[in-house]
Amino acid sequence: MAAGTDRAERQTSAGAALGVTLLVGAAVAVSTGVYARVHEPAGRPLFTLGFSGMLPMKAWLTTAAAVLLFVQLATALWMWGRLPGAGPAPSWAGPLHRWSGTTAFVLTLPVAFHCIWALGFASDGTRVLLHSLLGCAFYGAYAAKMISLRTSGLPGWVLPVLGSTVLVSLVAIWLTASLWFFTRSGIPHV
Numbered sequence: 001m002a003a004g005t006d007r008a009e010r011q012t013s014a015g016a017a018l019g020v021t022l023l024v025g026a027a028v029a030v031s032t033g034v035y036a037r038v039h040e041p042a043g044r045p046l047f048t049l050g051f052s053g054m055l056p057m058k059a060w061l062t063t064a065a066a067v068l069l070f071v072q073l074a075t076a077l078w079m080w081g082r083l084p085g086a087g088p089a090p091s092w093a094g095p096l097h098r099w100s101g102t103t104a105f106v107l108t109l110p111v112a113f114h115c116i117w118a119l120g121f122a123s124d125g126t127r128v129l130l131h132s133l134l135g136c137a138f139y140g141a142y143a144a145k146m147i148s149l150r151t152s153g154l155p156g157w158v159l160p161v162l163g164s165t166v167l168v169s170l171v172a173i174w175l176t177a178s179l180w181f182f183t184r185s186g187i188p189h190v
Helices: 002-038 054-079 093-119 126-149 158-182
Strands: none
Touching: 002 093, 002 126, 002 158, 054 093, 054 158, 093 126, 126 158
16 A cells, blocks of 8 residues: 555655746746847847847857757767667767757757847747747747756656757757858848
8 A cells, every 4th residue: 555655655756846847838938039029129239249230140059059959869879779770879969969958958048038139029920839839839949858867756758848949949940040041042141
């Protein structure tokens, strides 16, 4: 009887931890979107980090972040023994995984800042609305993933699902903005 009670308590605790993790992620996503929507966009960049304008800066930084997230995917698969033909992961795979993720996240910060501060939450057109929603989802998923890394007792599927959500949302952000930008003629790309 006691073993069953312990198991039920662990499941309840894991369910509560998962609920809190997902609620925090949802709160980050919603609050980001609400602030971006109610904030009066400046319509101009605050800085461009040496690029010719805000759009090239955002496109290139997002592209670099997306490439780094594929490094994250490869190293995660390798560390968990799911990278076909790769054998066991070397000791440097874990640090590379962490640093590529950290760098990718840092690269997204000037992009998000300019999306929110200069442009706001835009909904004029399907591509733009989808891009705005995906940006909010990315930061919500990222927050939930970071919390799940430090939360014990979560089901084993949580971290891969949250990590995949971060990856897929950033790729979709790239498709709805950077790819769009790079395929426009007449716009300077650097």
